[in-house]
Amino acid sequence: MDKLYNLRMRAAQGGSHEQGGTHISGGERITCFSNIQQVAMYLLEKGLTHCKGRPDFMQIQLESIPESVTYVQPLERWANVERFVKEGDTFLKEGKTVAFQLLEIIGIPKKVIDRAVEIVSQYSSMRGAVLIDAHSGKRLDDRGEKGVRVSRLDWLGNDFEKWARYYHVSANSRIREALALAAKVNNHPATIAELCWSDDPDYTTGYVASRKMGYQRIENIKTYGDERGCRIFFVDGQKDIRSYINYLENQPVLITWEG
Ligand code: WAQ
Numbered sequence: 001m002d003k004l005y006n007l008r009m010r011a012a013q014g015g016s017h018e019q020g021g022t023h024i025s026g027g028e029r030i031t032c033f034s035n036i037q038q039v040a041m042y043l044l045e046k047g048l049t050h051c052k053g054r055p056d057f058m059q060i061q062l063e064s065i066p067e068s069v070t071y072v073q074p075l076e077r078w079a080n081v082e083r084f085v086k087e088g089d090t091f092l093k094e095g096k097t098v099a100f101q102l103l104e105i106i107g108i109p110k111k112v113i114d115r116a117v118e119i120v121s122q123y124s125s126m127r128g129a130v131l132i133d134a135h136s137g138k139r140l141d142d143r144g145e146k147g148v149r150v151s152r153l154d155w156l157g158n159d160f161e162k163w164a165r166y167y168h169v170s171a172n173s174r175i176r177e178a179l180a181l182a183a184k185v186n187n188h189p190a191t192i193a194e195l196c197w198s199d200d201p202d203y204t205t206g207y208v209a210s211r212k213m214g215y216q217r218i219e220n221i222k223t224y225g226d227e228r229g230c231r232i233f234f235v236d237g238q239k240d241i242r243s244y245i246n247y248l249e250n251q252p253v254l255i256t257w258e259g
């Protein structure tokens with residue numbers, strides 16, 4: 001196979017992230033040499049046209065991938081979660097409530113879900129994810145407001161387009177990136193579940209993902225205009241957290257789908 005390259009982009013407003021600027025947008029892709037320019041243009045546009053605002057700092061980094069690549073299947077079950085409408089009810093159940101019920105089914109204790117809710121409502125411009133112990137709710141990473149950014153991941157070739165056609169899903173880049181991230185994160189045995197809702201004020205669909213339940217997409221997980229959101233990984237705290245974080249940040253993963 002051709003030599004592969006990882007491209008990552010981060011954009012901020014009010015100075016660089018290191019100077020305390022607000023994170024606007026990030027992105028990561030894996031590509032072969034001949035597509036570097038095209039992928040860099042995609043990341044440039046992603047950072048420049050973000051709904052959170054105009055960045056005044058951006059970095060696009062290219063690195064070759066020396067390590068061997070791990071191939072991972074997308075999560076098996078893809079679902080648009082049906083809203084529970086009780087007879088006589090005139091309103092649909094809030095997306096947030098659906099997310100918590102899914103986490104309970106996966107086996108996350110109620111107090112840990114409550115802790116996750118607190119965390120999500122605390123952050124609005126995180127770059128990475130918050131890692132918490134799935135049994136105690138204790139935070140496991142020491143990255144503060146930065147979080148742990150999963151990198152070196154992408155779909156292989158046009159496998160995403162094939163997947164999207166098969167499942168009648170619009171082949172947009174947001175879904176492409178979310179599915180790849182959920183597949184990489186949940187492929188690791190230390191991940192018990194993932195909760196995601198966007199910090200973008202105009203994007204109100206989130207998801208709960210796990211090996212057990214797949215990718216459960218939840219509409220109206222938050223109200224339009226709300227800038228709060230982040231990702232939370234519910235982790236088996238018995239596992240080696242340093243090697244887990246190393247997998248998330250550094251292990252190159254390509255998502256393949258046979259169809
Ligand atoms: N690694 C770790 N955490 C990340 C990463 C990453 N590579 N990218 C984003 N996050 C965290 C970070 O805290 C962000 O603030 C938060 O997730 C939300 O990121 O319709 O667009 O890019 O099926 O705003 C999911 C639903 C969309 C897709 C999620 O999130 C669908 C989204 P955003």
Ligand code: MG
Binds near residue numbers: 024025026027
């Ligand atoms: Mg982003």
Ligand code: MG
Binds near residue numbers: 026027177
């Ligand atoms: Mg993103």
Ligand code: MG
Binds near residue numbers: 025198200
């Ligand atoms: Mg965002």
